Amino acid sequence: MHSPASEAIPALQIRNLQKAFSAPAVDNLSLTIRAGEFYALLGPNGAGKTTTLRMVAGLLEADAGGVSICGIDAFKDPIAAKRVLAWVPDEPMIYDKLTPLEYLEFVSGLWSMDAGLAHFKADELLERFGLAQHAGERCQGFSKGMRQKVALAGALIHEPRLIILDEPLTGLDAGSARQVKSVLRGIVAKGVTVIMTTHILEVAERMADRIGIIAKGQLIAEGTLEELRARAGDSGTGLEDIFLDIVNGSAEAVALTDATRRSQGAAA
Amino acid sequence: MSATMARAGFARAGSAQAGTLAWFARHELRLAWRDWVQLMSGGRRLKDHAVLIGMAAFTFGLHWLAYALLSAFFAQGARLEPGTLALITAGVLLTFTMMLSQAMESVTRAFYSRDDLDLILSSPASSRDLFLVRIAMMALTTAMMSGLMVAPFINVAAALGGAQWLGAYLVVLAVSLLATGGAVLIALSLFRTLGAKRTRLVAQIAAAVVGASFLIGLQVVAIISYGSMSRFDVLNSALIADSAPGTASVLWLPAHAVTGNLAALAALLMLSAAFFVFAAHTGAVQFRRIVIAALGVCEVPRRHSEARRGFRAQSTHGALMQKELKLIARDPWLISQTLMQVLYLIPPALMLWVNFGEDAQLPAIIAPVIVMAVGQLAGGLAWLTISGEDAPDLIATAPVSAFARLSAKVKAVLVIIAGIVTPIVLAMALMSVWGAFVTLCGALIAAACAILIQLWFRAQAKRSNFRRRQVASKASTFCEAFASILCAGTTALVAALNPIAILPGVLAIVVMGVAWAISPKRA
Numbered sequence: 001m002h003s004p005a006s007e008a009i010p011a012l013q014i015r016n017l018q019k020a021f022s023a024p025a026v027d028n029l030s031l032t033i034r035a036g037e038f039y040a041l042l043g044p045n046g047a048g049k050t051t052t053l054r055m056v057a058g059l060l061e062a063d064a065g066g067v068s069i070c071g072i073d074a075f076k077d078p079i080a081a082k083r084v085l086a087w088v089p090d091e092p093m094i095y096d097k098l099t100p101l102e103y104l105e106f107v108s109g110l111w112s113m114d115a116g117l118a119h120f121k122a123d124e125l126l127e128r129f130g131l132a133q134h135a136g137e138r139c140q141g142f143s144k145g146m147r148q149k150v151a152l153a154g155a156l157i158h159e160p161r162l163i164i165l166d167e168p169l170t171g172l173d174a175g176s177a178r179q180v181k182s183v184l185r186g187i188v189a190k191g192v193t194v195i196m197t198t199h200i201l202e203v204a205e206r207m208a209d210r211i212g213i214i215a216k217g218q219l220i221a222e223g224t225l226e227e228l229r230a231r232a233g234d235s236g237t238g239l240e241d242i243f244l245d246i247v248n249g250s251a252e253a254v255a256l257t258d259a260t261r262r263s264q265g266a267a268a
Numbered sequence: 269m270s271a272t273m274a275r276a277g278f279a280r281a282g283s284a285q286a287g288t289l290a291w292f293a294r295h296e297l298r299l300a301w302r303d304w305v306q307l308m309s310g311g312r313r314l315k316d317h318a319v320l321i322g323m324a325a326f327t328f329g330l331h332w333l334a335y336a337l338l339s340a341f342f343a344q345g346a347r348l349e350p351g352t353l354a355l356i357t358a359g360v361l362l363t364f365t366m367m368l369s370q371a372m373e374s375v376t377r378a379f380y381s382r383d384d385l386d387l388i389l390s391s392p393a394s395s396r397d398l399f400l401v402r403i404a405m406m407a408l409t410t411a412m413m414s415g416l417m418v419a420p421f422i423n424v425a426a427a428l429g430g431a432q433w434l435g436a437y438l439v440v441l442a443v444s445l446l447a448t449g450g451a452v453l454i455a456l457s458l459f460r461t462l463g464a465k466r467t468r469l470v471a472q473i474a475a476a477v478v479g480a481s482f483l484i485g486l487q488v489v490a491i492i493s494y495g496s497m498s499r500f501d502v503l504n505s506a507l508i509a510d511s512a513p514g515t516a517s518v519l520w521l522p523a524h525a526v527t528g529n530l531a532a533l534a535a536l537l538m539l540s541a542a543f544f545v546f547a548a549h550t551g552a553v554q555f556r557r558i559v560i561a562a563l564g565v566c567e568v569p570r571r572h573s574e575a576r577r578g579f580r581a582q583s584t585h586g587a588l589m590q591k592e593l594k595l596i597a598r599d600p601w602l603i604s605q606t607l608m609q610v611l612y613l614i615p616p617a618l619m620l621w622v623n624f625g626e627d628a629q630l631p632a633i634i635a636p637v638i639v640m641a642v643g644q645l646a647g648g649l650a651w652l653t654i655s656g657e658d659a660p661d662l663i664a665t666a667p668v669s670a671f672a673r674l675s676a677k678v679k680a681v682l683v684i685i686a687g688i689v690t691p692i693v694l695a696m697a698l699m700s701v702w703g704a705f706v707t708l709c710g711a712l713i714a715a716a717c718a719i720l721i722q723l724w725f726r727a728q729a730k731r732s733n734f735r736r737r738q739v740a741s742k743a744s745t746f747c748e749a750f751a752s753i754l755c756a757g758t759t760a761l762v763a764a765l766n767p768i769a770i771l772p773g774v775l776a777i778v779v780m781g782v783a784w785a786i787s788p789k790r791a
Binding site: 096 | 578579581583584587591594595598599658659661665666667
């Protein structure tokens, strides 16, 4: 789908990104994700995953640092960056008073797509997500799973090169989750880059090419499952154990550093 | 809240038998009180000095207005002639229609809003008792809301004419019981005749029509009979004085009750209480069935007839505008509100028709009404399109500049405003081109002021929070109202070629300056 040259350009490059609210939420974070990669971003609650991704999507202003999306500086040229990006939040935000088809028509209009192509794509996506028979119904009575699938169809209709999904499987039943996973696999196979945050470690373990772990706004570990296993020092464990080892180890290290600083301060 | 306090709260709640009427009443009262405090303080702490000073100034202002209106009546001895009784009765009727409208809105909302109904209906507690309490709370809230508005008049009347006028507070309660009972019965009959699917839209539109009907009806009668828009012309007319029954007639029962006649007051209270008990009991028994049917309607997806048409080729700008127009057209509550604003335009339109070609000064009378209505309508629509966005992330991540986003939303508002104003302005132009031109300019400026205020005070919210928009920012609400009033005044004076027009015009600019200065600043 994309040329080797375009694959050489990272799909996402985050450089020294910083954001603080009352305390630092994202602390000098750097990250590079290759084109066509399925990247899972993990971390405990409040680690800074969503804040980081919201800054990438242009939904939150960064205090410092830079973001490039497919080689486009997202802070200097946000409109160009948004053309190749899709964002799916954890809580599907769609319009209750529109039908899925009308919603997709609206999204395709926002991305200035050709009307004929957009309609064709919309039909295809609704079919793929099992929503074809609901295409003409208003979304107000839809379940969370159906709403999530409508939102996901909206994210895919304009053929983005980078899709960011924040907890896309939360609240989905087994069938819907499988449908979504299958669609995501399909688009990654076509060369689209997917970044996903999730608390369902099994999904990250099975689907992700690489996994990044964030804690306290910093990237504390990154690599393939095998690389993370090697880092945790146990080749037989699952991602859950590896994740807890790394996160707890990091917390202990931070606590130790803080205690050392405090004692040094007291001594001074 | 500390654990000790939490335990203390449980202990208090435990003092009433759980699931009883008293227990439900306590629960509802607590919720109503918190709602009330939120409404009064706009979400700020009630102990906040600014809030208290603001409330005191508002109360003083209303009392001053009441004194200005009532002092002459009491100075002349407060004689209860048929004309006076007609005026008081009209006031009671006006309050009744307003209360009925508010109660119909509350009852319909109780049917369809999901809030805590899942919890209640799935619990073993008696839902009949809860709904009984809830209907009573609607009556109480309705009485309090209207009581607040008429309290300055009652207080001033009591101060000038004696303590017996305080009985009017009980009349407010009685009228509220009648209105709430009536609203429950109307909603039930709508449900029975139209079904759960159509009742919401019809009831909301009916609420808007009822709320405006009496006031507009009086204006229409005044226009047809006297060629003026003043309601007082009808009530003070010789016709009323001649044809009205004697002061002892039962027709004046509410008016006598307002003046503190104990027999009239007792009769009114007993009648209204009996009607309310009947209506509330009937409603509470059927509420569960109706609520379940209504919630079922929310679950059933609505099929759209245009499902299989092709996509329209449209620009980003066009897509945003189409979306806004579509959502506005599909919002039953908004339709009812818009209809109410349009209803207020009926009297001036009728006046145009009745006096066609006869009165050159007519535009000066009609223009401010149109400008006021347009300003208010534009404010509501602008809030919906600018702040009330249900998919903010989608819009924010679309490849559209913030300016393009906002301009598409503003254009959607202007398209609707133009659709409403154009026919009236064209009709005016047939009579006076100058008057039509001034009205058009005034309406556009009022709409622009309302839109600008909504832009300056924009805050992300769900569209369903539309009812609460005035609570969220009292400053923007007041600025919007003052700007509309001043634009209307300026338009009327310009239409009459009166140089004093410069005064309200300058004041309108000052209000806009203040609005800009106090609006939250953005980076």
